[in-house]
Amino acid sequence: LVAIGTVADCATVLGENRILIKYGLIVIKKTRRRGLQNILKYCLGNRPTYDSTLIGFRIAPRINAAGRISHPESSLKLLITENVLEADVLAKDLHDLNSKRQQQTLESLKQAKEQLQAAILTDKILIAKHKDWHPGIVGLIAGRLTEQYHRPSIIFHEREDGVLVASARSTEQFNIIQAITQQKDLLLRFGGHAQAAGCSLEQAHYETFCEKMRALTNASLSDDDLYPILNIDCELRPDQITMDLKQQIDTLEPYGIGNERPLFLLRNVELHRITPVGKNGSHVQLWFHTPAATLKGIGFQQGHLAQTLSTGEQVDVACHLLVNTWNGQTSLELEVVDIQRAQ
Template sequence: PDEDAVRALMEALSLPDIVCRLLLIRGYVTADEAKQFLRPKLDKLHEPLAFLSMDKAVERLARAVRDKEMVFIHGDYDVDGICSTTILTRVIRLLGGVAMPFIPRRIEDGYDLGDAGVNAAMAAGAKVVVTCDCGTGAVAPVARLCRAGIDVIVTDHHLPSGELPDCLAVLNPKRPGCGYPDKDLAAVAVVWKLSLALARALGANENPVWAMLDLVALATVADVAPLRGENRVFVRYGLRMLKETRNIGMRALLRASGLDGRQLTAGRIGFILAPRLNAAGRMGHAIRGVELLLTSDEHEANVIARELEELNGRRQEIDHLTLERARERVLTMDLDEMFSIVLADDTWHPGVIGIVASRLVEEFGRPTVLIALSGEQGKGSGRSIPKFNLHGALSEAREHLLRFGGHRAAAGVTVAREKVADFAARFNQIAHEHLTAEDLIPEIRVDLEVGIEGLDGRIESLFRHFEPFGIGNPAPVLLARNVVIKRPPRPVGPDGLKIALDTGTGSLEALGWGLASRVAELQEGARVDVAFRLERDDYRGESYLQARIADVRLSPALTA
């Protein structure tokens, strides 16, 4: 970055050189921009009524609450859908209304509002149906509800892949014509905005709605929404509230997952807490997740939390087996020719293929779609690489699909068994049209080159002001060159190494997963260039500074 800009920020903010350089690299040029990023404020959130059709949705729900009409709340079976359903159900009940939560079964009913949801809404005597994290593409089911005299409000954040449902309101920041400024929201944020606007319309106390930001944070992280803009505000404040949550079910889940009393970061939420709640929808019935988050009974909460812990254990076992078999098949492919991976199998569980697709993308660097076949159809989950728009590619291959939906980086498909091969061929053709061979090589984006001797606990604590980290705001990656390994490396776990880096006045512990096979080159006295994230690790009550290795190589001066 420009040296004059660095000095200007250092003077205005009284922050060290390294922090100001990082701010400039991330695009925060002025002192005001930097302050707003480092200290996100709730009062900077946009007004809920900025959503297209929000006024109609609020007016109808307010009438339903006042008249005690049944509001049927139809969610999706992932964490975003579970938390969205929970928030709206709880808010309508707190306001004195009648709400019934419903989530379809993944295998029996399939994704989105469909016959199962329509039939259940009619059987419940619903006057209003609100979809949460689904509905944008459910044109026919919505039409069926409307013909039955039921008002429908869609709340969603998925990219429209065709015409929108013709109903009372479609609240989706990505829909054409919606002027809402922030397009990155998860569905849970859309529902939370609707809930806040509803409370205001009824002149009710807003505090219970604000108190649900813990659920907004959890779902935003779990759905891998970009952690910038409003999402940054939601997650920053929501993580604080999650640590002290009053939600009995959430407390039980934190205890069961071993996070109670520990520092809650976006990483721990995404990799430890969210998978347990997701396990309900993947391996059982997602409504159990809603029941957990709605309960006021401590015993019921503990029972469900233990149930989810067991389901998550089963999910991990099935993940492992599915990944092994999928990898075996990928390794038989000509990866010089295949710019994408499409695999289908009758034995795969539809609840785990999305996770396994993510692992294949990490290992092989190609957009991947895995399909669980059953009968004459298959349900698939896709994951992508940064330079490939998955939703756009599926749109180009739509003639081979029964349906699809999702985002740039993740999507779901339904495909006829007989069309799988045609879809795979067309998908690979599209990948060749949009990608080069270089695009398939994973890159590590380094933010700053630093001297290893200048890193200390103060720098790490200042970096924490950049949290929460995730898509859209990754943890800073630092590069230190020509660093001496001070002691022999020590194996950690099945494939990790711990390395001591010489700082001149001591050492910095560095941990690298997947480095066990390189132990011969990373010996005491070797000079290395290391890309890493600076973090603080808590182990057995002790806290110490640690470098989490992203990549390491022998310094060119040594290898030349």
């Protein structure tokens, strides 16, 4: 539970935290907790790998789903129950809630992008509101927007009493809580830190708040700040991408904040094929031709690449190495972080 909480709360994976997570993953693999045993059935699937992504992308989202769109009591019961049947029911409920949360997030994110079409082209901060966006997912929407467009995002949910409640996310270049604090005369409540915050205000103050936040970001951020900087750890040749290399890299696990997965660069490879996958085409599968081999890749939340890239182009690829297990077959893939046309 310590390992799950440390990863889920986005704590740094350094020092004693890294040790707690490393050995926590070993304990999770042989856990006797009925609830964890059952939730793992949904989390592992065809990928029986016990690493930090198992917690961050599979266990934690399911446990958090109840608190986001239902009631967190279900998650607590799952973690403490000793009843086999109750554990099975609770695990399925949380899995279903997480699927519902994912669908709601995708639909709301699409609405937000449609609402922000003009702002994406002109503004250095993205601010949107909607009465139908669930308060438990506005932070996820803000995070996705900031990740894709590399600028601060503030997403509001409109309560029945008319009060607007927001979650905000930002980049390293802009201190979002400092900016929000400067608007305290307009706010009912606020709090957070440099890259994640929240606030609430009356509907009547919304436009003024937006104008002041736009003015602050325009004064603080340059056009260059709207482009993410990737810290490449190493450039690889295609023939160096082997399962042996991946196994050596995995000795650096567990990864997380402060101990990020190594990011590699492949230069001047041919994009042979690109196909949208997932609900609403939010992800893409890619194939790259190289003299050494054809490399397969996956781009999570990179669906937009299907509209911006053409097959046959020579591209530079920033990626992590990923082991994919499907139907008993294990293969090495590229987890694509970014692509640009070869220079």
